[in-house]
Amino acid sequence: MIDSEKLLKILKKNKIDFFTGVPDSVLKDLSDKFKKNHITVNNEGTAVALATGYFLSTKKIPCIYMQNSGLGNAINPIISIAHKKVYSIPSILIIGWRGSPRKKDEPQHLVKGRITKSLLKLLGIKFCILKKKDDLKKFDNLIKYCKKNSKTVACLIEKNQIIKSKSLKKPKKVNKYLIKRYNFIETLLEKIKRDTKIVSSTGFISRELNDILETKNYKNIKPFYMVGGMGHSSSVTLGIDLNSKTQNICLDGDGALLMHLGSMGITSKFAGKKFKHILFRNNSHESVGNQTTNSNHINYKLITKGLGFKKYYLINKRSTCESILKKFLNNTGPAFLEVRIKSGSIENLGRPKNLEQVKHSFMKN
Ligand SMILES: Cc1ncc(C[n+]2csc(CCOP(=O)(O)OP(=O)(O)O)c2C)c(N)n1
Known part of the structure; x- marks a missing residue:
């Protein structure tokens, strides 16, 4: 299991402090903790674009999160703008891995789950799978690789792999007339x-x-x-x-x-x-x-x-x-x-x- 606090620490240590993405239930316990400099967007391609602009103006590496189903939306700006052979924009992708071969999942996630690793390979994106504490070291190394080579890197996190934390959000006010x-x-x-x-x-x-x-x-x-x-x-x-x-x-x-x-x-x-x-x-x-x-x-x-x-x-x-x-x-x-x-x-x-x-x-x- 992965402790989201430890993952956050690695990001912080590497001076990564801008977060954008489309929410995913697998990543909820992590993304709820992105506080400052966090913009939830409505399309994964938008997240890649926003992150690109952030890098262009700050020279700092952005973090993008999404469910693997959203990789489809993200691929166009990843491959035609951020790719090494175009503008070489570095970013860290944190991807919720629905339909991974190890886990039971719904039909709509199965095909994408099986091809997610191959897709990343095709895109030339180095990645690691975060399952246990020791994997965080690999993630840290990947971030260093990303910085050095100005390339996108990724980590995959399967369902129920992030330790659940108590909800930090205040309950929303409910409008009883709705x-x-x-x-x-x-x-x-x-x-x-x-x-x-x-x-x-x-x-x-x-x-x-x-x-x-x-x-x-x-x-x-x-x-x-x-x-x-x-x-x-x-x-x-x-x-x-x-x-x-x-x-x-x-x-x-x-x-x-x-x-x-x-x-x-x-x-x-x-x-x-x-x-x-x-x-x-x-x-x-x-x-x-x-x-x-x-x-x-x-x-x-x-x-x-x-x-x-x-x-x-x-x-x-x-x-x-x-x-x-x-x-x-x-x-x-x-x-x-x-x-x-x-x-x-x-x-x-x-x-x-x-x-x-x-x-x-x-x-x-
Ligand atoms: C391309 C893509 N990105 C992300 C998801 C994950 N996802 C499934 S349902 C959902 C939320 C849908 O929100 P909304 O349309 O407002 O409906 P609500 O859940 O509020 O009923 C998300 C982000 C997905 N299935 N596909």
Whole structure:
């Protein structure tokens, strides 16, 4: 097991004091301790870019953290800007290694988990695996190599490998007038036509939708769970909508929506009257430990308008939920609904299983 305090000490000793990344549950106990000079971003490529700028202006080495699923987003700036053969920008990558061959994990993590080491090798990134105390020495040596050669280096950390520490964060104030995501989805399913198609985003959103559909035994509503491909749910919904007569609803999280925000401009242009985009706004990456999405200041009404959606609805208290939801569902789309939610899910929340079957049922006429 790895003690996050010891890892932090090594970073500090090497004068690494700027941190940026997209949160991951595997790294939560570490990233919660990055205090000063820490910017949580919404796309791993953004983290690499921010770190690059930080190096250019300070000559100091930045630390970037992410789940290995985010390596895909990060590869472009890593290979075409930071790489030794381009600008040779040094950085330390701390990567949560989901789907590592040693650990049991969900289907969406298995392939990426198996190829993570090969990907790093292909990218020419030297790395070590942090499992036990002694591995920290290897990490220290890698940082020295990074400094000397002005190259990116990485460490991989598997699930449950960081010693859990007590939460240091003060609990957030809860707005009791807000609705919970679970209760909203229950209400939504009661109100929609039986042949509606729903594409749900990564994490709790898909898990809760799956739980409600299973426990209430809804037969005809067709879900497509985006267990991976974070940030792409609305584009998948658009692809469905282009050739569909049914109502098509995308259930999105704010972390996911911000990851690929630009796609909303394409959706608003090409989606039809039955396209409905619902955003659960909690200003956090709740599914991986409630880390901030740094988006308190964002105005989704203006964004939606600016990106070409003509219709925007807002639910910001439980008491108006049913009436606004009714208008949103009955009026023509493409339309966007922002639902401000309070965090919290149910206990023992399951996960969508048998994804091949999910696909077959979704595609059946
Ligand atoms: C490309 C990528 N980066 C990071 C993750 C890890 N991850 C899974 S769910 C999640 C948080 C999603 O946040 P949000 O969309 O706001 O939904 P919430 O968890 O708040 O319901 C993250 C960061 C991922 N699956 N894929």
